[in-house]
Amino acid sequence: MDPMPQPDGTAVPRRDLLGLSAAVAAGAVAGAPGLVGAEAQAASSGTEVPVTPPEDLMQEHGVLKRVLLVYREVIRRIDIGDQVPAQELHRSAQIIRRFIEEHHEELEEQYVFPRLREAGRLVRTVDVLVTQHDRGREITRRILDMTGDGTTSYRLDPGGLRKDMAAFIRMYEPHEAREDTVVFPALREVVSAKEFNELGDIFEEEEHRRFGANGFKDMVEEVAGIEKSLGIYELSQFTPKA
Structure with a gap:
């Protein structure tokens, strides 16, 4: 970006x-x-094709997927009785709040979902997605509350954290998959070419307004730092053994 x-x-x-x-x-x-x-x-001609609105949103889903991986690692540690990495978990939940809930989801709710509703497309699906946004925000709030400032653990409830993270993962994996394969393709069909292009400009301008010119790159680097701290950054470690 x-x-x-x-x-x-x-x-x-x-x-x-x-x-x-x-x-x-x-x-x-x-x-x-x-x-x-x-x-x-x-x-x-040596130029670059601009990122389309669906592609922009799907890249942001990539950030969400990487935080879900962090949540899985924290769940794994809870299950084997390890100490909860409160600081990394708190930072991850902050990324969800700032980049996903207060930016990505607001773009969907303000610009994507209304156009589908107006066109009479995927209305029930959109209703479910909005409800899931609300449930996700409730879970994120609880995770942030339980991890405090990320340095103290007096409010930590490993069992409650595990339940909330598992519920968040279970909801958001099908949530983002449905958006990527059904909702975003439908957006192409219900808006004009001019409006489609304008949405791309709006999405980028909003990202820069909130996070600066390197907003997406900075967010990816922040997630990568958390992954490195937890020892789950190296992609090769997820390859099944032959």
Whole structure:
């Protein structure tokens, strides 16, 4: 999500690099062939295709997935009687609150879900997703309360934490999968090419407003730091033995 430097050293927002018109977004809305053609044209000219609204939201889901991995590791430690890593858990729950609940989910609730409802598409699914956002916020609040400032453990309830983290994982794995495979593709079908492109600009501007020009990159690095602290950063350790 980083801006690209110009020859004079100033930064240019990623989506402004191409000078792409709504016709490029039209390829994304119309279907894969148009999008592929736009990508090929951009590649041949040495430019970069802007991140579309669904792609932006799906990248943010990647941050959520990595926090779910942290939650699984904390559950594992609770199950074997290890001390709860309160500081790492607190930082992880803060990422969920700041980046997922107060940013990502607000974008969905303000810009994605209303358009689907207006089009009469996936109305029941959207209702369930909103309810799950509310339940998730309740769980995050409890995790933050129980871990305090991340340095004290007087309020820690390992059993309660385990129950809340397990419920959060069980809800959000199908939640984000349904959005990625059903909700976000449907968004392409219910908005015009112009509006689709404008949503991408809105999403990026909101991210920069909240988190700065390197917001997404900084958030990924923060999650990576927590993973390293817990010893779950190396991807190869998750490969099954032959």
